[in-house]
Amino acid sequence: xxxxxxxxxxxxLLLSTSTVSRALTDDKNIRKETREKVLEAAKxxxxxxxxxxxxxxxxxxxxxGVIVPEMITPFSSKILEGIQNVLSGSKFRxxxxxxxxxxxTERTNLLMMEEFRVxxxxxxxxxxTYNHKLYQEILDRGTPMIFFDRIPPSNLDVPKVxxxxxxxxxxxxxxxxxxxxxxxxxxxxxxxxxxxxxxxxGYKKALYKYKLFDDDLVxxxxxxxxxxxxxxxxxxxxKGVVFDAIFAFTDSLAIGAMNYLLEKKYxxxxxVAIASFSGTELSQMVFPPLSTVEQPLVEMGETAVELLLExxxxxxxxxxxxxxxxxxxxxxxxxxxxxxxx
Amino acid sequence: xxxxxxxxxxxxLLLSTSTVSRALTDDKNIRKETREKVLEAAKxxxxxxxxxxxxxxxxxxxxxGVIVPEMITPFSSKILEGIQNVLSGSKFRxxxxxxxxxxxTERTNLLMMEEFRVxxxxxxxxxxTYNHKLYQEILDRGTPMIFFDRIPPSNLDVPKVxxxxxxxxxxxxxxxxxxxxxxxxxxxxxxxxxxxxxxxxGYKKALYKYKLFDDDLVxxxxxxxxxxxxxxxxxxxxKGVVFDAIFAFTDSLAIGAMNYLLEKKYxxxxxVAIASFSGTELSQMVFPPLSTVEQPLVEMGETAVELLLExxxxxxxxxxxxxxxxxxxxxxxxxxxxxxxx
DNA sequence: ATAACAATTGGGAACGTTCCCAAAATCTGC
DNA sequence: GCAGATTTTGGGAACGTTCCCAATTGTTAT
Numbered sequence: 149x150x151x152x153x154x155x156x157x158x159x160x161l162l163l164s165t166s167t168v169s170r171a172l173t174d175d176k177n178i179r180k181e182t183r184e185k186v187l188e189a190a191k192x193x194x195x196x197x198x199x200x201x202x203x204x205x206x207x208x209x210x211x212x213g214v215i216v217p218e219m220i221t222p223f224s225s226k227i228l229e230g231i232q233n234v235l236s237g238s239k240f241r242x243x244x245x246x247x248x249x250x251x252x253t254e255r256t257n258l259l260m261m262e263e264f265r266v267x268x269x270x271x272x273x274x275x276x277t278y279n280h281k282l283y284q285e286i287l288d289r290g291t292p293m294i295f296f297d298r299i300p301p302s303n304l305d306v307p308k309v310x311x312x313x314x315x316x317x318x319x320x321x322x323x324x325x326x327x328x329x330x331x332x333x334x335x336x337x338x339x340x341x342x343x344x345x346x347x348x349x350g351y352k353k354a355l356y357k358y359k360l361f362d363d364d365l366v367x368x369x370x371x372x373x374x375x376x377x378x379x380x381x382x383x384x385x386x387k388g389v390v391f392d393a394i395f396a397f398t399d400s401l402a403i404g405a406m407n408y409l410l411e412k413k414y415x416x417x418x419x420v421a422i423a424s425f426s427g428t429e430l431s432q433m434v435f436p437p438l439s440t441v442e443q444p445l446v447e448m449g450e451t452a453v454e455l456l457l458e459x460x461x462x463x464x465x466x467x468x469x470x471x472x473x474x475x476x477x478x479x480x481x482x483x484x485x486x487x488x489x490x
Numbered sequence: 491x492x493x494x495x496x497x498x499x500x501x502x503l504l505l506s507t508s509t510v511s512r513a514l515t516d517d518k519n520i521r522k523e524t525r526e527k528v529l530e531a532a533k534x535x536x537x538x539x540x541x542x543x544x545x546x547x548x549x550x551x552x553x554x555g556v557i558v559p560e561m562i563t564p565f566s567s568k569i570l571e572g573i574q575n576v577l578s579g580s581k582f583r584x585x586x587x588x589x590x591x592x593x594x595t596e597r598t599n600l601l602m603m604e605e606f607r608v609x610x611x612x613x614x615x616x617x618x619t620y621n622h623k624l625y626q627e628i629l630d631r632g633t634p635m636i637f638f639d640r641i642p643p644s645n646l647d648v649p650k651v652x653x654x655x656x657x658x659x660x661x662x663x664x665x666x667x668x669x670x671x672x673x674x675x676x677x678x679x680x681x682x683x684x685x686x687x688x689x690x691x692g693y694k695k696a697l698y699k700y701k702l703f704d705d706d707l708v709x710x711x712x713x714x715x716x717x718x719x720x721x722x723x724x725x726x727x728x729k730g731v732v733f734d735a736i737f738a739f740t741d742s743l744a745i746g747a748m749n750y751l752l753e754k755k756y757x758x759x760x761x762v763a764i765a766s767f768s769g770t771e772l773s774q775m776v777f778p779p780l781s782t783v784e785q786p787l788v789e790m791g792e793t794a795v796e797l798l799l800e801x802x803x804x805x806x807x808x809x810x811x812x813x814x815x816x817x818x819x820x821x822x823x824x825x826x827x828x829x830x831x832x
Numbered sequence: 833a834t835a836a837c838a839a840t841t842g843g844g845a846a847c848g849t850t851c852c853c854a855a856a857a858t859c860t861g862c
Numbered sequence: 863g864c865a866g867a868t869t870t871t872g873g874g875a876a877c878g879t880t881c882c883c884a885a886t887t888g889t890t891a892t
Binding site: 543 | 870871874876877878
């Protein structure tokens, strides 16, 4: 299975490899007729450039690394869709790795990508601080990185894409309040995730404003899976906390909580209303469908690559911080009637 | 950001590049002390081999392409987990592409991977026949391919991994029958997917056996998303078909159908029991949780890479066809009581 | 027709490795 | 102590490309 190389073309046409290369790279220093002849022969012989040779020459791998904490929910899938949208047809390939919510795995993935000399990395962290030093090192060694969704603390000056977690959370919690709920639980994710804290802050702001805040209402989960939400709900109920609504950190947590409550014969939303934050199909796949903060995930992916391409093109460009606008979608988990449904 | 090369080491130690290379590749023709000296220097200088150079030399890219129809459900994610399990720590990198259930995109992905000279491709088809010729061409040009889950017709002699769709479906449908259901709908996927037909065959076998078959009970969906299931259910009900159970092609379809019915105030499983086929977390994320045929997805991924590595090592090895054993899990969507739940 | 210049082409180094072959160093046994 | 065998090292081609520089061809103005 010998592959056609530039040399094969040059032999076939009795031209030098330089000339063939010129034709293929659209160099101006070549006669039109020659170029056409070469392109024709290339097509006829089925020539495909050898990426490794290109990479070796240029020192660039023409590939972009994407690291995500998980792919169990459609969240990352949507982001990837956005990334592919921008990159399809370009010279860049995408290499994807999952950290499985484990900072050590994230570390391995990062080093693997760097070793592979990707032209840049797009990453959604799984722990706010654990690999902080490594990010800086990789950046210093010259690989640009873009952060989205779960971003690092602000003392790391890097391009970022995300939505305004705090103010959007406030709005969503105010919606719960507007439906008459007074005892709203914040099912927050682990504190090692920045957004969990941001969204909790937004929640608190709303509760303070309406003088509804109570420490007992805030409960932290140990992880981000629906199972962790069930555990947390169990704890909450055993503790005897009274509540009539839940604002959850993500769709998965909201779903775990909702199922636990349905099992215990609670009515949603009459007994307990549930709102979440995410933007994945999951919120529509359960019953009743969830009111949620729908983040523009595809757009987030697109934006992230664009920021990266900008950085690759011009490494000294300023680090931009793009904030996207999420949409609040009200569904039956907070509103009993059929109206208002998307 | 100049990277450390073998030449840097050789200059640093006043050795030839050949010797350094020998030390690094664990060649026996080298003095122990020399090797140690080199390895130490390599570590000290932070040497990392340049993959492109390796690839150029060997003609291999040390990467494996994985093509999946979608990543909205956790199905592909589980498969990837298995693939990563086997490959992590190996020299192979994984490149993932989604076909978005579009055979044309699948085609582009395949050609892209071939152009990138992946060492092999692991694929889950999105259409049984559309790219049939291309598979053969790629195989003929020397890139091994492994098929899993949705496989091509048997006239393509390739390694495959899957579960026994037909007989397992029969068993699951018999479970529905055993709970007293008599009008069992087969919510089958599109006929362009082999497994949809296989599972439908298994379904039919069970219904024939108990003399319960009725053409009206079989309904094809236009796609594999939960929305397609809702559409199909709407059609079915408008047609006036009476039914008391559903056997769905996948979790997503089952969920779509279930939500549609919950919305219409059907009780699950009392009015309509629902069973599906898949093995993803989705079946546990909904309420009531779904009885489903749980496929060993991680194992399926692992097996697929193993078959591929076998093929890469020995291209003329026989094409194996591995059939994995799924597990039937009975949950509340078919059994009202709390017992029997996993 | 010819010098001067522009357009086009060819030769060959370079990217970072491996590996074949030859050279050098070391080790045998007598 | 030396021929011959063996171990260890170095030189340099090769993988497929690009790109600099030089060589060739074509064009223009005198």
